[in-house]
Amino acid sequence: MKSLITQTTFHGLPAIQVRTADGAEATVSLFGGQVLHWQPAGGRPWLYLSEQSAFDGKHAIRGGVPVCFPQFAAQGDLPRHGLVRTRPWRLIDQREVDKQVMLTLGIDSDDDTLALWPHLFALELTINIGGARLDMELEITNTGPDAFGFSAALHTYLRVGEVEMAELHGLKGLRYADACDGGTIKTDPMDMLRVDDPVDRIYADARRPLLLDDSGRHLQIEKENFPDVVVWNPWEAGAAALADLPDRDFRRMLCVEAAATAPIMLAADAQWWGRQSLIVGD
Numbered sequence: 550m551k552s553l554i555t556q557t558t559f560h561g562l563p564a565i566q567v568r569t570a571d572g573a574e575a576t577v578s579l580f581g582g583q584v585l586h587w588q589p590a591g592g593r594p595w596l597y598l599s600e601q602s603a604f605d606g607k608h609a610i611r612g613g614v615p616v617c618f619p620q621f622a623a624q625g626d627l628p629r630h631g632l633v634r635t636r637p638w639r640l641i642d643q644r645e646v647d648k649q650v651m652l653t654l655g656i657d658s659d660d661d662t663l664a665l666w667p668h669l670f671a672l673e674l675t676i677n678i679g680g681a682r683l684d685m686e687l688e689i690t691n692t693g694p695d696a697f698g699f700s701a702a703l704h705t706y707l708r709v710g711e712v713e714m715a716e717l718h719g720l721k722g723l724r725y726a727d728a729c730d731g732g733t734i735k736t737d738p739m740d741m742l743r744v745d746d747p748v749d750r751i752y753a754d755a756r757r758p759l760l761l762d763d764s765g766r767h768l769q770i771e772k773e774n775f776p777d778v779v780v781w782n783p784w785e786a787g788a789a790a791l792a793d794l795p796d797r798d799f800r801r802m803l804c805v806e807a808a809a810t811a812p813i814m815l816a817a818d819a820q821w822w823g824r825q826s827l828i829v830g831d
């Protein structure tokens with residue numbers, strides 16, 4: 550069987566639906582350049598998507614893998630998480646390679662982004678879907694005459710059966726800024742992280758692969774060039790305050806984000822790339 554790549558709409562937004570020859574599935578929204586759904590061959594979905602997302606082509610979609618650039622969260626004067634999760638991207642390329650599907654999406658600076666952030670940029674997001682893995686690579690090019698500094702993240706909403714039962718392994722001994730405690734720097738002493746309270750942590754220089762154990766199903770989380778890992782769950786009161794997240798859905802999600810939160814300087818004509826791989830284990 551051949552892979553299927555279909556241009557469609559999802560909640561009224563232009564999207565690409567993929568079913569690979571080996572049975573993996575994905576849905577990618579051109580608004581935000583955002584993977585919204587991913588299910589490995591023979592498996593269950595691994596990304597959380599809020600059914601209360603606005604899907605209005607203006608507000609960010611809550612779920613999947615939003616792309617943050619050139620600002621992370623509220624660490625600057627730009628809209629939260631930057632400029633590209635609330636803008637249309639375009640499909641640059643689609644192809645089938647060894648039963649896998651590779652999509653390349655892009656977005657460039659324009660008059661609207663220049664009015665907010667005076668730098669020329671070109672972003673490409675390459676998404677590989679197939680077998681047991683989802684690979685995403687973000688490439689950032691400075692197309693302007695001057696250097697700029699940026700932050701970036703692949704803000705991955707992982708879907709879990711019950712967040713209090715989920716275990717995230719691989720963070721022991723790492724230093725993190727605890728945004729739930731005024732940004733205090735702490736060291737994680739735990740063999741694994743279990744969330745039973747609001748959590749909003751930036752683990753700096755977290756290079757090891759992580760393993761998510763979701764009540765017995767396993768996901769390996771790897772990254773290259775993104776130095777940081779952000780772990781976020783708003784918990785009960787935080788979820789209630791978010792209009793686009795059903796009140797109880799904080800139990801169904803855990804954000805584990807591949808991030809570069811400290812500004813990276815990019816010279817004129819220079820490029821930077823960062824990659825995240827989600828790999829389903831036994």
Ligand SMILES: O=P(O)(O)OC[C@H]1O[C@@H](O)[C@H](O)[C@@H](O)[C@@H]1O
Nearest residue numbers: 622629630704728749779781806
């Ligand atoms: O509600 P937003 O803008 O999508 O942000 C969600 C969360 O994103 C996380 O990456 C941040 O660490 C949190 O501080 C933030 O609350």
